[in-house]
Amino acid sequence: MTKHVLVLPGDGIGPEIVTEAVKVLGTLNLDIEIDSALIGGAAVDATGNPLPDETLEKARNADAILLGAVGGPKWDGNAMEQRPEKGLLGIRSQLELFANLRPAILYPQLAEASTLKPEVVSGLDILIVRELTGGIYFGQPRGIRTLDNGEREGYNTYVYSESEIRRIGRQAFEAAQKRGKRLCSIDKSNVLEVTVLWKEVMDELAKEYPDVELSHMLVDNAAMQLVRAPKQFDVMVTGNMFGDILSDAAAMLTGSIGMLPSASLDENGKGMYEPCHGSAPDIAGQGKANPLATILSVAMMLRYSLNEIAAADRIEQAVEKVLDQGLRTADIMSEGCKLVSTEEMGAAVVAAL
Numbered sequence: 551m552t553k554h555v556l557v558l559p560g561d562g563i564g565p566e567i568v569t570e571a572v573k574v575l576g577t578l579n580l581d582i583e584i585d586s587a588l589i590g591g592a593a594v595d596a597t598g599n600p601l602p603d604e605t606l607e608k609a610r611n612a613d614a615i616l617l618g619a620v621g622g623p624k625w626d627g628n629a630m631e632q633r634p635e636k637g638l639l640g641i642r643s644q645l646e647l648f649a650n651l652r653p654a655i656l657y658p659q660l661a662e663a664s665t666l667k668p669e670v671v672s673g674l675d676i677l678i679v680r681e682l683t684g685g686i687y688f689g690q691p692r693g694i695r696t697l698d699n700g701e702r703e704g705y706n707t708y709v710y711s712e713s714e715i716r717r718i719g720r721q722a723f724e725a726a727q728k729r730g731k732r733l734c735s736i737d738k739s740n741v742l743e744v745t746v747l748w749k750e751v752m753d754e755l756a757k758e759y760p761d762v763e764l765s766h767m768l769v770d771n772a773a774m775q776l777v778r779a780p781k782q783f784d785v786m787v788t789g790n791m792f793g794d795i796l797s798d799a800a801a802m803l804t805g806s807i808g809m810l811p812s813a814s815l816d817e818n819g820k821g822m823y824e825p826c827h828g829s830a831p832d833i834a835g836q837g838k839a840n841p842l843a844t845i846l847s848v849a850m851m852l853r854y855s856l857n858e859i860a861a862a863d864r865i866e867q868a869v870e871k872v873l874d875q876g877l878r879t880a881d882i883m884s885e886g887c888k889l890v891s892t893e894e895m896g897a898a899v900v901a902a903l
């Protein structure tokens with residue numbers, strides 16, 4: 551049966567990297583129909599809304615979604631509701647894509663591109679499971695208000711219900727069961743009640759997964775441990791904001807944020823797939839962006855939502871092959887390698903397939 555993939559290129563480098571990822575998808579000769587729609591700043595410019603109804607409707611009807619990136623300085627002064635990022639948060643929330651899987655894997659060919667010493671990162675393979683539709687990103691009340699003394703005050707609410715914690719916890723325990731059977735839950739339970747509850751729920755869940763070893767770590771220490779000795783981690787589970795920050799830090803261990811794919815899944819495995827990085831306005835339109843995070847996101851899409859495991863494996867092997875060939879975009883360039891553009895990197899993956 552034909553599967554339907556909705557492509558949301560977005561802003562900045564989004565369209566450039568998505569173009570290459572779509573070429574890769576098209577090379578596989580699968581029964582997939584591709585449609586596209588507007589999101590983010592591109593949608594604000596065209597419709598005034600970062601998540602037009604038509605985009606949401608198409609996303610609901612698709613079997614999977616591939617997103618580039620949203621945002622950029624052009625829209626930074628917009629009111630919150632008209633910021634490109636609202637489109638991204640809106641689609642995640644509307645589709646209940648609560649489970650964000652961010653694997654940080656160091657390809658051996660990129661050992662030199664990592665910011666850490668080879669012995670600290672060689673063989674690195676960790677999975678960050680980030681809660682994506684709750685926490686301080688979505689808590690109410692929120693806003694900027696004027697106090698009686700005339701001073702303004704900004705406020706957000708960090709809130710998680712037990713059921714929200716439980717459903718992301720289950721995803722993380724199940725992921726750990728399929729991997730190294732170790733799960734580290736990251737919190738700030740020395741200060742924030744919401745994460746005291748987080749920790750309690752993770753401990754309750756641990757009883758249902760006796761084959762997984764659960765540990766807890768405070769988020770500040772976790773940030774330090776990630777850059778000190780990242781291989782101590784197998785699966786990490788954490789809330790929306792901590793996961794956002796820790797996954798960018800983990801990205802550099804793999805050489806570049808341009809290498810980190812992600813899957814955002816709902817309860818039934820429907821998903822949106824996107825690189826972890828943003829729209830990179832500083833390099834947009836210059837052919838410098840690394841498309842591999844987006845191409846690897848396509849592999850995750852084939853694996854998690856489209857049940858095309860062999861095709862997913864093929865993409866990952868093709869990426870290894872182009873790295874073996876010494877092809878590098880600027881962000882992962884090292885001595886003796888060949889510098890290539892976004893388009894050349896995409897073409898090389900297609901050729902390797």
Ligand SMILES: NC(=O)c1ccc[n+]([C@@H]2O[C@H](COP(=O)([O-])OP(=O)(O)OC[C@H]3O[C@@H](n4cnc5c(N)ncnc54)[C@H](O)[C@@H]3O)[C@@H](O)[C@H]2O)c1
Binds near residue numbers: 807881
């Ligand atoms: N998922 C998303 O759509 C997403 C994620 C993060 C940030 N953003 C948005 O993107 C805009 C820019 O944010 P930022 O600059 O803080 O983060 P960013 O991730 O866009 O860029 C950070 C740095 O990493 C580099 N970089 C990112 N992706 C790269 C790639 N594929 N290849 C090579 N280099 C790459 C950039 O050039 C930049 O120097 C903001 O509007 C932000 O809100 C969107």
Ligand SMILES: CC(C)[C@H](C(=O)O)[C@@H](O)C(=O)O
Binds near residue numbers: 635638639828
């Ligand atoms: C653009 C922004 C809303 C987004 C987030 O914070 O979730 C991004 O940083 C990400 O990591 O996907």
Ligand SMILES: [Mg+2]
Binds near residue numbers: 794795798826
């Ligand atoms: Mg982020």
